[in-house]
Amino acid sequence: MYHVVHTTYMKDEFGDYVRQRREQLRTQDPAFSVRGLAGRIRVEPSYLSKVERGETPPPSEATILRIAREIGEDGDVLLALAGKVSTELQAVIRKRPTLFAELIRELKDQPDHAVLRLVREVRDGEW
Amino acid sequence: MYHVVHTTYMKDEFGDYVRQRREQLRTQDPAFSVRGLAGRIRVEPSYLSKVERGETPPPSEATILRIAREIGEDGDVLLALAGKVSTELQAVIRKRPTLFAELIRELKDQPDHAVLRLVREVRDGEW
DNA sequence: GGTAGTGTGTACGACATGATACACGCCTTG
DNA sequence: CAAGGCGTGTATCATGTCGTACACACTACC
Numbered sequence: 001m002y003h004v005v006h007t008t009y010m011k012d013e014f015g016d017y018v019r020q021r022r023e024q025l026r027t028q029d030p031a032f033s034v035r036g037l038a039g040r041i042r043v044e045p046s047y048l049s050k051v052e053r054g055e056t057p058p059p060s061e062a063t064i065l066r067i068a069r070e071i072g073e074d075g076d077v078l079l080a081l082a083g084k085v086s087t088e089l090q091a092v093i094r095k096r097p098t099l100f101a102e103l104i105r106e107l108k109d110q111p112d113h114a115v116l117r118l119v120r121e122v123r124d125g126e127w
Numbered sequence: 128m129y130h131v132v133h134t135t136y137m138k139d140e141f142g143d144y145v146r147q148r149r150e151q152l153r154t155q156d157p158a159f160s161v162r163g164l165a166g167r168i169r170v171e172p173s174y175l176s177k178v179e180r181g182e183t184p185p186p187s188e189a190t191i192l193r194i195a196r197e198i199g200e201d202g203d204v205l206l207a208l209a210g211k212v213s214t215e216l217q218a219v220i221r222k223r224p225t226l227f228a229e230l231i232r233e234l235k236d237q238p239d240h241a242v243l244r245l246v247r248e249v250r251d252g253e254w
Numbered sequence: 255g256g257t258a259g260t261g262t263g264t265a266c267g268a269c270a271t272g273a274t275a276c277a278c279g280c281c282t283t284g
Numbered sequence: 285c286a287a288g289g290c291g292t293g294t295a296t297c298a299t300g301t302c303g304t305a306c307a308c309a310c311t312a313c314c
Contacts, residue, residue, distance in 0.1 A: 045262085049263095055262095099246070161292090
């Protein structure tokens with residue numbers, strides 16, 4: 001039976017995005033070299049390089065959030081690109097699983113503006 | 128520097144719950160022995176035993192959902208007890224990260240009835 | 255032409271995850 | 285007393301996660 005070891009990661013989105021964003025920032029600020037950014041997010045340059053090229057899966061949540069801060073991107077968005085959901089949000093859901101599960105499934109097929117309306121409704125507190 | 132190997136898992140909720148529920152069901156139906164249930168959810172009896180006693184961390188999502196079905200518990204609830212959130216729900220969130228992140232954080236400190244009201248609002252479609 | 259900075263290739267590592275396989279000792283029942 | 289069902293202890297394993305360490309080749313500068 002064939003069983004490829006599959007050493008190559010493949011199919012990015014996260015890496016592509018980070019690289020593009022970093023190179024863009026770099027046109028304004030040479031501190032956004034691979035080594036520069038890697039230093040500030042406290043990983044090895046070769047690791048960041050591999051992540052950006054999708055040779056390795058996206059980093060841990062903590063590292064992703066440090067990247068987000070550094071490149072000025074929303075943490076939840078970057079986590080999403082990495083196929084993850086913030087553990088903080090997960091904790092909220094886990095405290096009331098049925099309630100949140102139902103809400104989220106209900107909203108799955110609702111358009112953005114409908115969801116946004118709910119957000120505002122809660123925030124502006126028309127309760 | 129001390130560095131305990133930490134071979135013992137510890138601190139359950141999931142295991143306790145499953146065991147209790149299984150033993151309860153067992154009073155009505157002898158098919159709910161460790162071996163019986165293990166067979167139906169397709170894991171080794173010794174593994175289920177260890178899980179129930181919290182000697183090992185909770186199983187994978189797929190296995191948890193099979194357990195839920197078998198013992199008649201809600202999947203999301205059982206996943207929550209295992210410290211997990213359904214990948215299906217996570218996928219919904221990942222498609223619109225900022226929108227859902229905002230909503231969930233907003234609802235974090237809202238009482239149950241407020242969240243429930245939203246659920247109904249969406250479902251009953253007063254849109 | 256050294257030296258400083260750049261991206262990347264290769265090798266390896268520790269630890270977590272999610273289980274299997276098998277044997278052992280304890281009851282019960284025919 | 286053996287045969288079957290029971291729960292559990294011990295050993296082991298494949299794969300995934302999340303990186304480090306170091307060397308290499310290229311370019312630019314003065």
